[in-house]
Amino acid sequence: MSQLLEKFQDYLNEMKQYNHIVTLLYWDMRTCAPKLGQADHVEALTKFSSKSFEMGTSDELGRMLDALSEPQEYEALDDTWKFIVTRMKRDYDRDKRIPADVYEAYVRAQTESGNAWEEAKNASDFSVFAPHLEKMIAMTREIAGYTDPGVEVYDALLNQYEEGMDSATIDRLFSELKEELIPLVDKILAAEQPDDTAFCACFDTDAQRKVQGMLLDYIGFSRDAGAVGETEHPFTLNFSSRDVRVTNHYYENAVLSSIFSAIHEGGHAIFEQNVNPDYNGTVAGSCRYMGIHESQSRFYENILGRNRNFWTPVYEKLCGLLPQLAEVSEEDFYREINHVRNSLIRTEADEVTYCFHIILRYEMEKAIFRDNVPVKELPALWNQKMQEYLHVTPENDAEGILQDMHWSDGSFGYFPSYLLGSIYDGMFLDKIEEELGSVDVILAEGRIGEITKWLNEKIHRYGSTRTPKEVIEKVCGKEISSKPLLGYFKKKYTEVYRL
C-alpha cells in the first residue's frame, strides 16, 4: 500500500471516530437522554460535528484526494478504494464550491425553519412557516447553483437523494402509474370494505414490543448486529454494518402501526447489516440512495409483510401475543392490512393510495421550483390536489401541507424516493419470482430467509458502490418501469376486493 493511501486511511479513521460519536449522541438524544440532559448532549454534538465537518472540508483532505486521483496513484488502487476516492473527491469539490458564509447561513436558516414549522404545525397556522419556507426555497436554489452549475435546479435536487434520477424519468414513471391506478382505486373504493372493528380494540404496548421482536427475528434482523429503541417517529440508524438500530412507537389504539413500522424499519436495517463489512466507515458503506433504501424497507413492509402467506407461519404466534386477535381469522387480518382508504396523512396511508400522496408532493415541488408558484398559494394548491387524487380536503394546514417536516429542513426532492422505492419493488418482485419461484409459496413454506438472501446478494452487499440505475440494470436487466408495480397492485387487489 502506498504511504499516501495509508495516510488517507488514517485520516478517514479519525473522521470515523467523530462521526461515530455524533451518531451515538443523536441516538441517545432520541431514545434515552432525559429532558434536562439534552442541552449537554447538544453541546457535545455541536463540538464533535464541527470537528467532523472541519476534517471533511480541510485543505489537507483536498490535497490527499487530488494526489490520489492522479493516474499513477489511482490506478494502483483496488476497486473499492477507486470508488471511495472518486466519490469523495466529487463531493469535496461540490461542497467546496459553496461559499462558507452561504453554507453557515443555510444551516442557521434550517434550524430556524425547523422550529417555525413545529410551531406552525402545533398552531395549524401556515403563515408562521411561510416566510421560512420562502427562505429555504431561495437558499436551496442558491446552493444548487453552486453545487450543480448548469443543471436545472429541481433535477439537481432529485439527484441529491437518488443519484442519476431526473424529473423526465419520474414524469414518465408517475404518469404510467397514475393512468391505471386512478381507475383501480375507484373500483376498490366502490367495492365492499373490510370490517375494522376488531382493530379498534386496546392492544397492550408490552405485547406490541414482543410482536416487534418476533417479527424482526422472523424477517432476519440480526440481534448480534442490531438493537431496538423507542421514539415517536420510527427510524433506522447505523454506526456500521455491525451496529444497526431501529426504533418504533407503540400506541394502544394503533397496533397495525407498530407492526408495519417494525417490518419497515427492519427492512432498512437488514439492508445495512448486510453491506460488505469492508466498506464500513467509508462512503462505500451505508447506502446513500434514498429510493433504493426505501425499496428495501417497503419490500419487507408491503410486498412481503402485506402478503397473505407472510403471516401463515407466524399467525398463531401473533395471536398468542395479541389475544384480541384470537377471534380474527387470518383472512380477515389479511384484508384489514390491505384496507384501502382515501386519507389525509401520508404516513398512515395504505400501500396503494400512498402513491397519490407522493405524486402530489412531487407535483408541488415542481410547482415550486419550476413554475415558481408563490409560497402563499401552496396551501390552496395542496388542498386542490388532495381533492383531485384522494377526494378529501384537510380541515386545517396541520393535517394538510404542514404534516411532513421534510420541506422545513430543505429536503426538497426527497419525497419521490418513497414511490421510486415501490416502483423498484415491483421490478424486484418479478425478478425474484423468475429466479426463486412464487413468493406466495416461499412465504407460505416459511422460507422467507431465501428472499432475504437473494436481496443480500443482489442489492444489500453493494452498499453505495452501485448507483440506483446500476442496481436496476444489474439486478433486473431492464429499464425502470412502473408496469411491474401496477401489475402487482392489479393482481393483488382484484383478489382482495373480489373486483
Add this chain to the structure above:
Amino acid sequence: MSQLLEKFQDYLNEMKQYNHIVTLLYWDMRTCAPKLGQADHVEALTKFSSKSFEMGTSDELGRMLDALSEPQEYEALDDTWKFIVTRMKRDYDRDKRIPADVYEAYVRAQTESGNAWEEAKNASDFSVFAPHLEKMIAMTREIAGYTDPGVEVYDALLNQYEEGMDSATIDRLFSELKEELIPLVDKILAAEQPDDTAFCACFDTDAQRKVQGMLLDYIGFSRDAGAVGETEHPFTLNFSSRDVRVTNHYYENAVLSSIFSAIHEGGHAIFEQNVNPDYNGTVAGSCRYMGIHESQSRFYENILGRNRNFWTPVYEKLCGLLPQLAEVSEEDFYREINHVRNSLIRTEADEVTYCFHIILRYEMEKAIFRDNVPVKELPALWNQKMQEYLHVTPENDAEGILQDMHWSDGSFGYFPSYLLGSIYDGMFLDKIEEELGSVDVILAEGRIGEITKWLNEKIHRYGSTRTPKEVIEKVCGKEISSKPLLGYFKKKYTEVYRL
C-alpha cells in the same frame, strides 16, 4: 473573573466534553450496543479516554493549577473554585508522582486480571486468577508508595475510597458492631422463620419493570433528569445532576431482587440529581466518597425500603402490578423482605448478615496488605471466615472468594464503604427522627418526600465538597459510631422475629 480562571474554566469545559463522550460510550456498551458493535465502541472509548487522560495530566494543566494556587489568585476565588483548585492540584500532584511506565503497566495488568478473574470464576478455579491477584496486590502496593509516601499502604487504600478513613477507625466501628450483632443473629436464626413460598412464584418481567417505575417515582427519582436501562448488574451512572441513569435486572424467579435494586440505585441517583448544579462538570460535583454514596442508596433500600410503613401507601399498587402478591398480606410481605439467612453471596444477603460479608472482606484485605498472607492461602482463609461468621462453607471458589470482581481490577479498600454506608445510616436515621419525628409515621402518611428533602439539603447538595467526616460532623454533630445502626437492628428485628 481573572483571565487565568477563565482559561482554566475553558480547559475544564473541554475536558468535560471528552468525559461526557466516555460516559456515553460506557452507558451504551452496557445497555444497548449489540455484540458486534462493541469493538467500534471500544475503539472510540480508547481514543476519547486517552484524550481526557492527556488533558488531566498535561503540563499546561499543572501550570494553571500552580498559578491558581498562588495566594493572590487563590484568595480571589469563591469557595467552590477554591475547593476545585485545591482538590485538582492535590490529585494532579499525586498522579504525577506515579512514573508513566508503572501506570501503563498497571492499566494493562488490570485488564488482564479482569479477564483472568472472569475465566477463573466461570471455571471455578482460583489458580487461574491467583498469579494475577498477586500482581495486582504488588502493583497496588507499589503505586500507593508513590501516591501516598509515608502512609501505611492499607490506610492509603481506604482513604482512596473514603477520604479521611483509616483502619483504626474501621477496627473500632466493626468491633462495636460484631460484639452485639453475632448474638443478635444467633437469636434471629433460632426464631421461627417466615414462609417464602409465595415469592418463589414466576413474576412477569414487564410487570417488574412497571414496579420499578412506580417505586422510582414514589421515592422521588426525577424523570426529567433521569433515565432507566437494563443490565445484568444494576448500576447508577451520571453525566451531571441533569442526567443520572440507573439500570436494573429482571428475573422471573427473583422479584425482590429487582424491587430492592430499583430502590438502591434510585437512592444513588436521587443523590446525584440533587447535587448543586453549579458543581456540574467539576470535581465538586458527583460525590466521590463511596461510603457516603452507599449510605444514600442503602438508606433508601434498607432504612426506608425495608420499613413496614414504606409499603403502606403503595402496597395496593404493587399488588395491582404483581397479581401473585394479592394473596400475600402486607405483614407477610414485610417479614419476607426482612428475612435473615446465612448465605454465601454478598449481593443477595439481607441487611443484617450483609455486615458479616463486609467484615470478612475487610479482614481479608488486612491479612493481604498488613499480614502479608500469601495469595495461595486466601481461599482457605475465606472459607474459614465464612464458617466463622456465617456458618456456611462455599462448595467452590466461584461462590467463595471469586464471587466479587473488586479485587480483579485492584479495588482493594473499597468493600468497607458498603458497611460504613450502613453505619452512617444508623446515625442519619437518629438525626432525622430527632428533627422530623418518627420515620414510621412519616412513611405511613406517604410523606416520604420530606425525608428526601432533608437528605437533599443536608447531604446531597454538597456533592464532593464535604468529606465524609465533615458530612457526619455537620449533619449529626457526633463522632462516627456503630451504636445507632445496632440500635436500629435490635429494635427492628426483635419486633420482626418476636424475639
